[in-house]
Amino acid sequence: MPLLExxxxxxxRWNYATNGQPLGTGSxxxxxxxxxxxxxxxxxxxGVVLPVDESISTLRDALPKLSVVVVIFPIFRDxxxxxxxxxxxxxxxxxxxxxxxxxxxxxxxxxxxxxxxxTVEVPENADVSAWERALHQFRVAMQPSVMNETPTxxxxxxxxxx
Amino acid sequence: MSADTMGRDDVMPADxxxxxxxxxxxxxxxxxxxxxxxxxxxxxxxxxxxxxDEFKPLRLMNxxxxxxxAYMLRVAVPYGTLASRQVRALARIAREFDRxxxxxxxxxxxxxxxxxxxxxxxxxxxxxxxxxxxxxxxGNCIRNVTSDEFAGAxxxxxxxxxxxxxxxxxxxxxxxxxxxLPRKFKIAISGSPQDRVAARFHDIGLIARPGPNGRPLFExxxxxxxxxxxxxxxxxxxxxxxxxxxxxxxxxxxxxxxFGRRDxxxxxxxxxxxxxxxxxxxxxxxxxxxxxxxxxxYRLEPALVQAIRDRFGVPAFRPEGNAPALLAQAxxxxxxxxxxxxxxxxxxxxxxxxxxxSLKPDGGIPGDATADQLDLLADxxxxxxxxxxxxxxxxxxxxxxxxxxxxYELWQALSGAxxxxxxxxxxxxxxxxxxxxxxxxxxxxxxxxxQKLSSRFADLELQREIGALRINISGCINxxxxxxxxxxxxxxxxxxxxxxxQLTLGGSGEEDASIGQILxxxxxxxxxxxAVARLVDFYLVxxxxxxxxxxxYRRIGTAAFKDVVYAAx
Numbered sequence: 215m216p217l218l219e220x221x222x223x224x225x226x227r228w229n230y231a232t233n234g235q236p237l238g239t240g241s242x243x244x245x246x247x248x249x250x251x252x253x254x255x256x257x258x259x260x261g262v263v264l265p266v267d268e269s270i271s272t273l274r275d276a277l278p279k280l281s282v283v284v285v286i287f288p289i290f291r292d293x294x295x296x297x298x299x300x301x302x303x304x305x306x307x308x309x310x311x312x313x314x315x316x317x318x319x320x321x322x323x324x325x326x327x328x329x330x331x332x333t334v335e336v337p338e339n340a341d342v343s344a345w346e347r348a349l350h351q352f353r354v355a356m357q358p359s360v361m362n363e364t365p366t367x368x369x370x371x372x373x374x375x376x
Numbered sequence: 377m378s379a380d381t382m383g384r385d386d387v388m389p390a391d392x393x394x395x396x397x398x399x400x401x402x403x404x405x406x407x408x409x410x411x412x413x414x415x416x417x418x419x420x421x422x423x424x425x426x427x428x429d430e431f432k433p434l435r436l437m438n439x440x441x442x443x444x445x446a447y448m449l450r451v452a453v454p455y456g457t458l459a460s461r462q463v464r465a466l467a468r469i470a471r472e473f474d475r476x477x478x479x480x481x482x483x484x485x486x487x488x489x490x491x492x493x494x495x496x497x498x499x500x501x502x503x504x505x506x507x508x509x510x511x512x513x514x515g516n517c518i519r520n521v522t523s524d525e526f527a528g529a530x531x532x533x534x535x536x537x538x539x540x541x542x543x544x545x546x547x548x549x550x551x552x553x554x555x556x557l558p559r560k561f562k563i564a565i566s567g568s569p570q571d572r573v574a575a576r577f578h579d580i581g582l583i584a585r586p587g588p589n590g591r592p593l594f595e596x597x598x599x600x601x602x603x604x605x606x607x608x609x610x611x612x613x614x615x616x617x618x619x620x621x622x623x624x625x626x627x628x629x630x631x632x633x634x635f636g637r638r639d640x641x642x643x644x645x646x647x648x649x650x651x652x653x654x655x656x657x658x659x660x661x662x663x664x665x666x667x668x669x670x671x672x673x674y675r676l677e678p679a680l681v682q683a684i685r686d687r688f689g690v691p692a693f694r695p696e697g698n699a700p701a702l703l704a705q706a707x708x709x710x711x712x713x714x715x716x717x718x719x720x721x722x723x724x725x726x727x728x729x730x731x732x733x734s735l736k737p738d739g740g741i742p743g744d745a746t747a748d749q750l751d752l753l754a755d756x757x758x759x760x761x762x763x764x765x766x767x768x769x770x771x772x773x774x775x776x777x778x779x780x781x782x783x784y785e786l787w788q789a790l791s792g793a794x795x796x797x798x799x800x801x802x803x804x805x806x807x808x809x810x811x812x813x814x815x816x817x818x819x820x821x822x823x824x825x826x827q828k829l830s831s832r833f834a835d836l837e838l839q840r841e842i843g844a845l846r847i848n849i850s851g852c853i854n855x856x857x858x859x860x861x862x863x864x865x866x867x868x869x870x871x872x873x874x875x876x877x878q879l880t881l882g883g884s885g886e887e888d889a890s891i892g893q894i895l896x897x898x899x900x901x902x903x904x905x906x907a908v909a910r911l912v913d914f915y916l917v918x919x920x921x922x923x924x925x926x927x928x929y930r931r932i933g934t935a936a937f938k939d940v941v942y943a944a945x
Binding site for chain 1: 400406409416555556673674
């Protein structure tokens with residue numbers, strides 16, 4: 215599945231673990247149920263899928279060893295993953311990749327980024343230019359976020375990165 | 377630059393005395409970008425790139441509903457306050473894009489019922505030219521923040537809530553985390569112990585007062601609401617500090633976004649979550665988030681509040697002079713005097729008074745205003761009230777700061793345009809949703825029964841005799857007409873394919889908030905109008921001296937009123 219970062223397509227060096235198959239030694243994203251198995255590997259980078267109804271505190275202990283957390287949008291109007299991403303940054307100070315997977319719209323891109331999401335999995339036929347446009351639609355935002363954008367010097371308003 | 381104009385040098389001269397946040401270029405650019413975004417979304421919908429299912433929440437967040445016969449555009453009126461140039465922009469939209477009128481809603485907004493999809497970007501342009509928009513007037517996000525229609529004017533007010541309403545408006549605008557909530561989210565804020573915002577019937581209700589150090593304190597109610605499950609809100613905090621206001625609201629919204637139900641649209645409001653967890657558990661979760669979060673990021677520093685306040689217009693009140701004496705003289709006119717008694721509210725500044733303009737004429741449609749009336753109201757706002765007009769959650773409009781000696785002249789101008797009805801707070805000051813005449817959700821029409829009741833009780837002598845009596849009408853159980861919060865509530869239902877109406881009695885949306893109780897089986901429209909007339913007759917016979925309908929009902933009890941409705945039927 216194509217992967218977007220900063221509005222551009224990037225190569226995805228990660229593989230999702232296959233059901234019933236060993237994790238191997240490469241960069242692999244595991245379901246939460248296989249997290250301990252992943253942590254037990256002696257080599258290879260590790261990522262995990264955080265189910266949308268799971269608290270981020272589940273990952274508290276493992277987080278220093280994780281490079282990627284995937285948050286899930288079962289449907290674009292289910293906004294729980296926005297809170298999960300923001301909380302991973304704000305409460306657990308996670309600095310790795312947060313990847314949005316599932317049903318998301320270009321119109322949500324800025325919101326995702328401002329909640330701390332770094333990469334987005336988009337459908338095979340996605341119009342990448344619409345995503346890039348959406349990311350730079352607005353020059354200011356009306357409230358602070360975990361991205362700590364530059365204040366405009368007035369109220370809570372923030373300049374968004376160009 | 378003097379302190380009182382600091383940061384306001386770019387404010388339009390006409391707005392300098394209007395109690396509304398004045399946009400700067402950054403705000404205007406933001407609105408333009410928003411319109412461009414919506415234009416792009418409309419184009420993607422037309423091309424088929426967006427499905428209707430995907431387009432729906434996007435158009436809803438721009439205030440665009442698909443109703444029974446057409447699209448409806450709901451325009452935000454932040455804390456119910458409008459500058460006269462904005463009222464003229466609304467008149468222009470009514471004329472150019474609608475059928476010559478608009479409808480003021482119970483959330484201080486205005487909606488236009490006959491908009492074409494392809495016209496909406498142009499209509500949004502007209503709004504943007506007047507620093508207005510339709511952002512977050514629908515959708516599962518934080519909606520327009522409502523406030524007291526007498527803010528900054530009422531003699532009973534402790535603190536003007538509009539600056540904080542504006543701060544919350546800005547904070548909630550396109551909030552990255554809270555734009556896809558389980559369900560819509562409504563915030564109201566008042567600065568008076570007389571609750572005129574129905575704080576206890578909102579997702580979050582705030583009552584502000586000055587604290588010992590001069591900085592505001594907030595009483596925080598959460599999880600109130602009407603709809604299918606009417607609930608009076610729970611008080612979460614008694615004395616929230618101003619600097620923590622936004623952080624605490626963030627914490628509430630975070631808990632709601634994580635734990636609110638998403639499996640059933642009718643169980644998704646925060647009130648259901650508060651009830652399911654219990655007030656204590658809900659409070660603990662909010663407090664846990666509040667303690668753990670980076671509060672500094674959201675701290676409301678005094679300088680930040682002051683910067684917003686500096687962009688509010690301030691009316692330059694003149695000394696009292698002989699205004700009260702001149703008003704007393706004019707009140708020798710009995711008709712004028714009766715209007716002054718019902719349609720004004722005491723002002724804190726000597727020589728001034730607040731005026732409620734009734735949008736409930738005899739047999740009229742509650743809350744409707746024609747383009748010509750809107751233009752006239754804009755003129756009158758300029759002549760009599762510093763260029764400012766307010767919308768009430770009871771679907772009337774207010775001129776906040778009127779010189780007492782000019783009241784007679786204002787009344788004459790209003791009366792000449794069908795806007796002089798002296799019925800505020802009376803039985804014909806009816807609140808009604810658009811109902812089945814427009815709304816795709818309704819079970820019954822709300823407007824015709826409102827018109828029949830209005831005509832039935834049109835006699836002003838009779839209305840004065842009856843006194844304070846609130847009738848609210850909803851065309852379905854979603855309760856946009858706030859029927860639960862009325863002394864007499866009327867709920868439209870579908871009874872075997874026919875429109876029918878249930879009565880609820882004893883509700884109140886004020887500081888003595890209570891939820892009206894269903895009286896019995898639904899009746900036809902005409903039966904319902906007759907039943908209301910019998911209820912009123914019964915009350916007139918049984919009331920104690922000076923006792924309101926609501927108090928008489930609470931004293932006498934449901935059974936006797938039920939007999940009056942059903943025994944004779």
